[in-house]
Amino acid sequence: MNILVCIKQVPDTTEVRINPETNTLIRDGVDSIINPFDTYAIEEAVRIRERVGAGKVTVISMGPPQVESALREALSVGVDEAILLSDRAFAGADTWATSLTLATALKTLEFDLVLCGKQAIDGDTAQVGPGIACHLDLPQVCYVSKVREISKEKAVVERMMEDGTEVVEVQMPAVFTVVKDINEPRLPSLKGKMKAKKAEIKTLSAADIKANVEEIGLKGSPTSVNKIFSPPRRSGGEMLEYETAPEVAKNLVGKLKEMQLF
Amino acid sequence: MLDYILTEEQKMMVDLAAQIAEEKIRPVRAELDEKQEFPHDLLAVFAESGLCGVYIDDAYGGMAGGTPIMNMVLVAEQISKGCAGIALAFAGSALGALPIIISGTEEQKKKYLSRVAEGEIAAFAITEPNAGSDAGGIQTTAVLDGDSYILNGTKQWITNGGEAGIYTVFAMTDRSKGARGASCFIVEKDTPGFSAGKKEDKLGIRASATRELIFQDCRVPAENLLGKPGSGFMTAMKTFDASRPGIGAQALGIATEALELSVQYARERKQFGKPIIANQGLQWMLADMAMQIEASRALIYAVARHIDSGAGRPTAYSAMSKTFASDVAMKVTVDAVQVFGGYGYMKEYPVEKLMRDAKITQIYEGTNQIQRDEIARALIKEAASKKK
Structure with missing residues (x-):
């Protein structure tokens, strides 16, 4: 089973501060980490591969070259391959353009399952996972808290809802977003860290994934942020x-x- | 941070050990200390991390990469920063495995070191009620009978006792020869006639299990003898040469934690309308702590590298690294409690534990008095050899 995990690099703080003059995030002195919800998606992908006993896990992220460190971190906890989508044409994307770009890249790859964290701790929209599913016209299950059964044909998963648990049977391939209750991510191992350091990270541009530059990045974003402020x-x-x-x-x-x- | 020019691999070991200390050890250390509980849940964490193999040759499943002792020291320092008691599951295993590394045959190394590299706990058993600093006083005996040795006797205060799967045990094969009649054996946990006795109630390192080991007509295969009969004392001395910087590293980790907590607390604690760190008297205490700690670190790393290089017997230098670092840890942790004032004396705050944990580093693997004997002996020997 081949699993793709979409991850995002975010500032290491849940209390993101905003510069009131420029309305942008203050990133000075803030480390970058893998979006915490995405770490559960990575762990679940590795566990599914271990359970099925075959296949590979690939992490994919759209962002500037420094996102490489997040991809290497993923490689140190059992991920097999990493792909970075990096191109000036991707910049300024909203959740629509981001999910379209990721979906366009995913079309060039072979997969049975796409996993995402339920949302990113910086934007908190929870839209990119479902957006990928829509652009790929695949079934989506959000807020997955347990994968009961899984094969290349179908999966039975539990969704964590506010008022209880929903059990869903879904045809594969599919897109799941996961909540933190799904597992406890492992720590890296020394061998994993060494492998991650030496691993080659494939970088793909807009041309490589045959994206229409009019539909991605700032140009392809139907929404824009006019103002950010601290209430x-x-x-x-x-x-x-x-x-x-x-x-x-x-x-x-x-x-x-x-x-x-x- | 002073740049000690670590290799990429060593930096990864430090990062990973520090991450384990932060995420897995700090949250549980106070509870395990209070309950005097062995860190069973953390053994899988250590095993999966691969850190148990940092001092074991690559040929036996480890990742020593030619610098086993430096690696061991770096990891012991970071884990001890989290908790010196929990760190003994790692460092006590290194001590237990060293006799096999030093005196083991190819077969013995393949069989046992690969298990330690995978995370099985080991223990080193030399101390007895009447044989501490004077290892020649060992009363446990090993008598050859056919293709096995029969062990009888009791070991005392054995770190990881009862928890370890693999034990390196020192027993007399020829009592008439004193220390030269001691031999070292590998004993597996489930060997008939071998059992663990009472667990000691200790001042510090309370998350570490310290027990008696009892041998009653315990039959050990002759192939488990390490080296030749009578070579046990030499094996023990060479083991201490390599392990003492590890105790130094444990002390260093304790002291580093004490300093970091002290600086943090002194910045937060306000008296007379200002943080107490604004007082020069307190600043100088912190400066002294920092200097002594950095000197410890430099000495320990230098000695570890000397051992890894194989450039001559390191006995006196190993003794220096252990003694200096443990004396520093004791002083620094006492001062840390002072910085915290009344709060420092309370169990609710973490520094009194550091002070309790520091004390053992001045005592075990040879008291600091025995270490000073070793250092002085080397000075006398060197001076004598220059005289014509």
């Missing part, structure tokens, strides 16, 4: 302090009535 901290508020709880409640109701909220 102002809420201020004010009034503490009602009385001796007893009934007194507090009585005064609270009074206030709410006064404000015509009750």
Whole structure:
């Protein structure tokens, strides 16, 4: 079974700070890591390959050349091959253009399954995984928390929903996005790290994947970010302090009535 | 960071060991210390990481790459930064495996070192109630009977005792010859007549298992004898030559952690309206800690490299690296508790554990007094050899 894992390199912080003047992310002094949700996708891909006992796992990422470090990290935990999609034509892509670019690259590869993290911790859109499935016209299962059965023909997986677990049988090939409950990613091994350091990373350009440059990058993005801002901290508020709880409640109701909220 | 010019492979070992310390060891160290619990769950982590093979030849499934002792020291330092007790599952195995590395036949190495490289725990058993610093006082005996030796006696304070699968055990094959009558045997865990006794309740390194080993008519195949009968003492001495920088590295890891925590705490703790690190008196304490630690590191790495190069007996230098680094660790951790003040004395904060853990490094694998004897002996010998 050949599995493709789409990963993204993100700044190592869940509290991304924004420069209020330029409305861009402040990346100074922030390390880059593999998007944490993607690490679960990588681990699951390696586990499926180990379980099936055949095939290979390939990680693929779109981004600038420095994304190579994220790909090498993936290679150190059991991934077989890595592909970097890097081209100026890819720059400025929104989730539509990003998923289209990845889907276009995926069409040039052989695979039985595509795995993604449920979302990236920087953008938090959760759109690229499903977008890839749509562009490839493949079935998609999002928020997968367990792979019960899997073969080249079909898979039975569990989806983690807010109100319970949904069990889905799906035809392959398919696209899954995974949640962190699916596994505990392994640490790299020394041999894995050494292999990753020496591994060759294949770089593909827009021309290599035969992408239409009008449909990708900034040009191919139907949405654009006009403004990013940190919402102002809420201020004010009034503490009602009385001796007893009934007194507090009585005064609270009074206030709410006064404000015509009750 | 001072650049010690590590190889790419060594940098990876350091990174991986540091990652394990951070993600797997730090979160559990206080609990394992409190409960005095052996880190069973972490053995698989060590095994899968490949770090257990860093001091074992590539031919036996390891990744020593010609620098076994330097690799061992680098990994021991990082894991000990996380927890010196947990680190003994790694470092105690190295000590247990060294007699096989030093005196083993090709067959013995193939059979046992590959298992250690894969993560099986080993242990080194020389100490007895009446034989500590004076290894000549060993009372455990080994008597040849047909194609096996029969071992009788009791070992004491054996690191990884009861947890290890492979033991290198020292016993007398000829008591009339004193230390020259000692021999070393490989004993497997499930050998009939061999059992582990009570687990000791210790001041520090509490996540490490320290037990008695009891041999009652324990029959060990003669092929498990390491080297020749009577060569055990030499095997033990050569083992200590190679292992003592590892104890230095353990002490170094403890001290480094103590300094990092002290600097961090001194920046956060405010008294009299300013962080306590603004006081010059405290700054000088931290500066002294840093100097001593870096000097330890430089000495340990230099000695480890000297051992790997094979350039002459390293006995005195190994003794120096262990003694200097352990004395530094003791001083630095006592000072770290002082930096933390009342909080430092409380178990809720991590520095009192570092102080408890540091103490053993001045005692085991030869007390620091025995080490100073070794150093002085080398000085006298060298001076005497110059006299015509």
